[in-house]
Amino acid sequence: MEYSKKVMEHFAEPHNVGEIPDAxxxxxxxxxxxxxxxxxxxxxxxxxxxxxxxxxxxxxxxIATSSxxxxxxxxxxxxxxxxxxxxAVVEALDGLPAVKIHCSVLAxxxxxxxxxxxxxxxxxxxxxxxGKIEDHDHEACHI
Amino acid sequence: xxxxxxxNAATTPVSQKVVEAIIPYMTEHYGNPSxxxxxxxxxxxxxxxxxxxxxxxxxxxxxxxxxxxxxSEADNxxxxxxxxxxxxKGKKHLITTKFEHHAVLHTMAAxxxxxxxxxxxxxxxxxxxxxEDVEKAITDExxxxxxxxxxxxxxxxxxxxxxxxxxxxxxxxxxxxxxxAVGHIKIDVKEQCIxxxxxSGHKFHATKGVGALYCKKGIRLPNLxxxxxxxxxxxxxxxxxxxxxxxxxxxxxxxxxxxxNAKKVSALRDxxxxxxxxxxxxxxxxxxxxxxxxxxxxxxxxxxxxxxLLMLDFKGVCASSGSACxxxxxxxxxxxxxxxxxxxxxHGSLRLSLSExxxxxxxxxxxxxxxxxxxxxxxxxxxxxxILEQEKxxx
Numbered sequence: 001m002e003y004s005k006k007v008m009e010h011f012a013e014p015h016n017v018g019e020i021p022d023a024x025x026x027x028x029x030x031x032x033x034x035x036x037x038x039x040x041x042x043x044x045x046x047x048x049x050x051x052x053x054x055x056x057x058x059x060x061x062x063i064a065t066s067s068x069x070x071x072x073x074x075x076x077x078x079x080x081x082x083x084x085x086x087x088a089v090v091e092a093l094d095g096l097p098a099v100k101i102h103c104s105v106l107a108x109x110x111x112x113x114x115x116x117x118x119x120x121x122x123x124x125x126x127x128x129x130x131g132k133i134e135d136h137d138h139e140a141c142h143i
Numbered sequence: 144x145x146x147x148x149x150x151n152a153a154t155t156p157v158s159q160k161v162v163e164a165i166i167p168y169m170t171e172h173y174g175n176p177s178x179x180x181x182x183x184x185x186x187x188x189x190x191x192x193x194x195x196x197x198x199x200x201x202x203x204x205x206x207x208x209x210x211x212x213x214x215s216e217a218d219n220x221x222x223x224x225x226x227x228x229x230x231x232k233g234k235k236h237l238i239t240t241k242f243e244h245h246a247v248l249h250t251m252a253a254x255x256x257x258x259x260x261x262x263x264x265x266x267x268x269x270x271x272x273x274x275e276d277v278e279k280a281i282t283d284e285x286x287x288x289x290x291x292x293x294x295x296x297x298x299x300x301x302x303x304x305x306x307x308x309x310x311x312x313x314x315x316x317x318x319x320x321x322x323x324a325v326g327h328i329k330i331d332v333k334e335q336c337i338x339x340x341x342x343s344g345h346k347f348h349a350t351k352g353v354g355a356l357y358c359k360k361g362i363r364l365p366n367l368x369x370x371x372x373x374x375x376x377x378x379x380x381x382x383x384x385x386x387x388x389x390x391x392x393x394x395x396x397x398x399x400x401x402x403x404n405a406k407k408v409s410a411l412r413d414x415x416x417x418x419x420x421x422x423x424x425x426x427x428x429x430x431x432x433x434x435x436x437x438x439x440x441x442x443x444x445x446x447x448x449x450x451x452l453l454m455l456d457f458k459g460v461c462a463s464s465g466s467a468c469x470x471x472x473x474x475x476x477x478x479x480x481x482x483x484x485x486x487x488x489x490h491g492s493l494r495l496s497l498s499e500x501x502x503x504x505x506x507x508x509x510x511x512x513x514x515x516x517x518x519x520x521x522x523x524x525x526x527x528x529x530i531l532e533q534e535k536x537x538x
Contacts, residue, residue, distance in 0.1 A: 011450070012457065017523050032487035032526050035447055035467045035475070039525040057526035059449035059466070 003060060004094035010064035015071050018053045024121060027113025029133070030106050036062040038110040040070070044118055047078050054110070061093075061100040068092050069107035078118075081111055082130065109134055146459045147505045151346075151437055152295055152323060152496035153463055157389070158348035164392040165350070165385040176382050177373065186384045193391025197355050200394040201340065202331035209356045209374045210387050214322040214343030215246040216367070217356035220378075221318040221339040222250045222289055224364035226259055228316075229286020236284035238262045240272050240301075242481040243291050247320055264290075270299035270429035270482045278309050287316045292324035292340075296465055296478040296494055297429030298438025300328065307336030316362065322346055322354075326397030327405065327435055332357055339364075342394075344386065349393035353386030404499040409436035411497050411506050416441075418510035422517055424530065428482060428492065437497040442484065445527030446491045446520040448475075454520070458512040463494040487526065 003011070018041075025042035036058030043051035052074050056066040069089050073081040086104035090096050096104060113133045116126035148156070174183030176190050191205070198205040211217045222237070229235060239251055241263045251261045262280045264272050272290055281288070288310050293300045303319055310317035318339035321330060325340075326347030332340055339362070343354040358364055370379025397404070416427060416439060424444040443451070448466025455462050465476030467490060474480065475489035484492075495509065521527040 008453075011453065014523070028525060032490075032529075033485075035486070035490040037525045055523050055525045055528070057445065057520075057524035058447050060453050062447075063450060063523070 002097070003064075004096075006068075006092075006094045007061060007064040007096065010067040010093070011060040014063050014067035016053050016067065016074065017055070019055065020051055020053050023053075025114040025116075025118030027110050027115070027117050027133075029110040029113050030058070032057070035059065036103065036106060038062065038066055038106050040066075040110045040114040042111075042114045042118060044078065049073050049076055049078065049081055058103065058106075059100070061096055061103040062106065064093060065089050065096070065103045065107040066110070069104075069111060073111060078115060081115065084108060084111060105134075144459045145505075145508050147501070147508055148461045149439075149495040149497055149501065149505070149509065150461045150463050151498040152298075152435075152494065154345045154351065155348045155498055156500070157345075157350055158393060158396065160396055161349055161389040161393050165389045168385040168388050172384075176384060177371070186382075189388050190382050190384060193387045196391035196395045197342075197357075200325070200330075200398045201357055202333050203357050204360065206375070207357055207360055209358060209378050210382060210390070211354045211356055211378060212352055212383070213345075213354035214244075214320065214341050217341030217343075217354050218244070218246040218289075218318075218320050219250050220356055220364065220367040221341060221358070222247065222254070222287065223367060225287035225289075225316045225318065225339070226254050226257075227365050228363070230259075232286070234284050234286040235259045236262070236282055236286065238264065238277065238280045238285060238288045238290075240264045240266050240290055240481075242266050242270065242294055242296075242478040243289070244295055244320055244322065247289060247291070248477070260284075266294075266299075266481050268483050269433075270294060270297045270478075271433060272301055272306075274302050274305045274309065277306050278313075281309070281313050281315055285313075285315050287318060289318040289320065292319045292321035292330070293328070293435045293438075294429070294478060295323050296476055296492075297440045297482065298323070298435035298496075299429040300324070300433045300435060303337065304335040307338075310338070311336040323435060323438075326394055327401070327437065329401060332359070338362060344390040344393060347393050347397045349389040350386050353383050353390050355390065400499070405436040408497050408499055408501070411501055411503065412437055412439050414503065414506050415439045415495060415497075415509065418506070419513060422514055426488070428479065428484070435496075439493075439495040439497070441493055442479075442488050443491045443493065443517050444488060445524045445530050446517055447524075448490055448492050450520055451491070451493055451516060454516040455509075455512065458516070460509055460512065463496070465492040465494065466490040 020041040023041040028039040030037040054066040086108040089104040116130045119126035172185040176187035322343045325342040340357040345351040428440040448464030479489035
């Protein structure tokens with residue numbers, strides 16, 4: 001198994017690591033048993049993601065996908081962030097080993113979970129906008 | 144940047160002595176040992192010398208040593224062979240442990256599909272099988288007990304002589320996968336009542352692709368590989384002459400320096416344990432006393448093993464982990480789970496395996512770079528936050 005140069009760059013020096021104290025959308029996905037947890041913090045103003053940070057427990061690809069996914073949605077309107085697919089994340093990293101594709105799914109789902117939280121805080125049902133969040137149990141580690 | 148190789152349980156560098164010894168068997172004495180002319184006979188004699196060297200290292204007779212392609216082949220041969228011998232007498236039960244190498248466990252799984260039953264013994268929290276459990280598990284149907292000499296991940300050494308004695312008394316064949324032990328701890332197959340033993344050259348400074356099976360005289364193990372009459376007709380294929388020569392040189396060298404190496408390496412290992420144990424939320428995996436001299440295995444909560452390994456690699460340290468990501472499956476290593484670790488703890492495992500080539504400066508360097516890496520990974524780990532929150536709640 002070999003990681004692309006891009007993955008290694010984002011793993012060695014991940015972008016947007018940390019927390020946003022006044023985040024208005026927070027989402028966490030994954031579980032410790034599977035070996036990866038991603039937590040996304042969004043600061044949204046006028047439907048624009050003005051800031052995004054993450055915390056991730058997991059392997060190099062989990063950290064790298066978190067890093068690049070946050071880069072991809074930072075400064076973007078919510079509508080664009082909702083379009084982010086795990087495939088786009090994988091492409092942006094110049095590919096991921098087959099066994100690591102689930103990390104990119106986690107990144108997509110973590111962003112969606114944070115957006116869902118944003119809508120919930122405003123009393124809006126997030127499901128019609130964000131869709132169903134696929135948080136998984138251990139049996140589904142390999143989504 | 145400093146380079147520290149601390150993954151000697153994965154493989155070892157080939158020693159200079161071995162390199163020098165084997166080169167002539169590629170350049171000058173390149174003959175086929177089965178050939179009658181001089182250049183072949185020189186190779187033949189070298190193979191027989193190596194056979195004697197391996198036999199001497201194990202307290203065996205040279206006729207009881209069969210060269211193989213490595214440890215996995217030797218394990219497969221011993222287990223499949225013993226199963227076939229057992230089946231002839233209607234004995235289709237085998238006993239092993241839960242934390243064997245996959246060369247053993249996957250062979251067992253294949254035999255189960257063929258109608259054999261297998262008992263997988265517990266190894267408890269300390270990573271050591273209980274002798275009484277072995278005794279209790281043996282039935283009239285049992286054809287083989289196979290228990291590793293020392294575990295490859297957590298380094299725990301098993302009570303081989305006691306198990307051997309029980310098997311001998313009960314008339315059951317006893318095989319041990321001694322791949323991690325040979326060259327590092329004293330073995331005597333006669334004293335320890337071992338019927339079959341697997342070893343692999345590259346774990347003690349010989350080359351990759353060469354190993355051996357010790358098979359006690361009188362055990363007519365069926366062949367695994369059919370073909371020519373090499374290895375007394377028991378294992379076909381033109382001999383890996385350079386590899387075999389190197390195996391003989393390496394095993395002799397290791398046995399000559401066994402005690403002094405063990406003393407040096409275990410002192411380095413203990414220094415590592417002492418230093419790394421200062422890291423909070425850490426634990427040592429496996430018994431600290433009955434342990435291979437060079438094996439260090441610990442878990443650090445809140446971090447994931449693959450990330451830890453790659454960051455150590457950035458600092459020039461070669462290590463290993465039993466996390467799911469490094470095992471190539473969904474689950475962390477079966478070894479760590481077998482000693483009762485939770486998945487989330489096992490994901491944060493680190494194995495460092497030292498050799499006599501390592502120095503105190505290597506150990507101090509690891510202890511210098513390891514804590515900041517763990518701090519850094521924990522600082523970005525939501526799991527670490529959960530662990531701290533949980534503790535706050537509990538207090």
